Amino acid sequence: MAIIDIVKHQTADGELCYKFESDDLRMGTQLVVHPAQTAFFVKGGAVCDEFTAGTYKLDTENIPILNKIINLPFGSDSPFQAEVWFVNQTAKLNLPWGTPHPIQIEDPRYHIIVPVRAHGQYGIRVTNPRVFIETLIGSTGSFSSDQIEQFYKGRIISALNTLLAQQIVINGVSILDINTLLLSMSDSINEQLNQLLGKYGVSIIDFAIMSITFPQNDESVIKLKNAKDLAARLNITGRDVYQMERSFNVLEAAANNQGAGGQMMGLGVGLGAGVGVGNAVGNIAGQYMNTNPSQVPPIPQSTPLYYLAINGQQVSNLTVENIAAYIAKGVANASTLAWTVGMPSWLPIAQIPALASLA
Incomplete structure (x- = not known):
């Protein structure tokens, strides 16, 4: 191959490193290193002399490390072989x-x-x-x-x-x-x-x-979203109100359970839960436990008693008139959560037909 007299490279856009296409050089070859470039001579896998931006005429003085390997006589223009690598330092x-x-x-x-x-x-x-x-x-x-x-x-x-x-x-x-x-x-x-x-x-x-x-x-993502929804619910209503709601759900399931054995077990659980959430519901469960187990008495039909969640606390055994008085005093409002037996979950007062007119 022909001896190269000038070695330079214009860095392409985004290029980080470039190996010059020929390694056939000679003493006296001109090396041009552009700004933001560093050039290296490499021989036998070893990185030798380093050049920053500038123009250089190669001789034994400015490539001392490479010259130790090729061992050319001082002042000669002898050919030699070495790789020239250009490193681009722009981002x-x-x-x-x-x-x-x-x-x-x-x-x-x-x-x-x-x-x-x-x-x-x-x-x-x-x-x-x-x-x-x-x-x-x-x-x-x-x-x-x-x-x-x-x-x-x-x-x-x-x-x-x-x-x-x-x-x-x-x-x-x-x-x-x-x-x-x-x-x-x-x-x-x-x-x-x-x-x-x-x-x-x-x-x-x-x-x-x-x-x-x-x-x-994904099943795990669905579980994660459900966990977040539950945490938000507890944060809004309070843990005590949430536990009370779960207890009501147990009582509701017990009341709807069919079969004497199933009803006995369901309302047995309901009795324990009812004591915690209100005497009215607890009395129904207790009344059942003293009754002939082969006959399931109907839950008495009477004016419904409501439960309100106010400031994170349960207020129990409220009639419609009691709730109207609470609203009049500003203690409760249309968004206050309420529940009574037969409701599947707590709802704002404004969403309960029997109470909506009060708000």
Whole structure:
């Protein structure tokens, strides 16, 4: 091949590293290194002399390390062979990333394991050209820009599985709400990735998590949503009111249970629950327990007594007139939750036909 008289390379957009197409050089060859570039001579896999931006005429004085290997006489223009690698130190931005497989993460609030995926983008810049080129030379004989990108993306993704899980646990926020913390999580992971990738001579720039997703129809996600709904319900009505409602459900099921044996067992449970939620319901259950078990007495029909949830507390055995008085005094209003025997769940006063006119 012809001897090369000038060695230079105009970096392509987004290119991090380039190996000059010929290694047939001679003393006196001109080397041109553009701004934001660093050039290296490589011989036999060893990184030798380094050149920053400028124009150089090669001689035995400015390539001392390489000259020890090729051992050319001083002042000669003898040909020699050596690779010339150009490293670009401008940033390559807007590189996409994504977790190829779901990451199994335990929700830190509700302790349900959910498969999550994440994607975003990042930038990469060479901050230590010598370490960077030594990493590449030690790995393979040549690198395309795409190969270099995949080399570092693989290391980023492998680290992300652990870092994402750590961030979710550290923040203590449910996976259902984690997208509200993407910015702070991105900054923290950016810092940790730079610590991990510093040994390769590169820095991560503007690492961003754009979204964290999970399959909406996955059984674990459905459980997680139900757990969140229950927590919200308890927060609104209070735990005591929620437990009272569950007790009423037990009594309601007992009252509707068919068969003497089933009714005895159901109302036996109802008796215990009724004592906790109101004497009226408890008396019905107790009245049944003293009756001929072969005959199930009907629940007496009378003016219904209501229960209100006011300031997180149960107010029991209220007539319609009592509730009207509460509303008049401002103690209750249209949105106050109420319940009576026969209702499947608590409802606002405004949604109960017998009480709606009061509000």
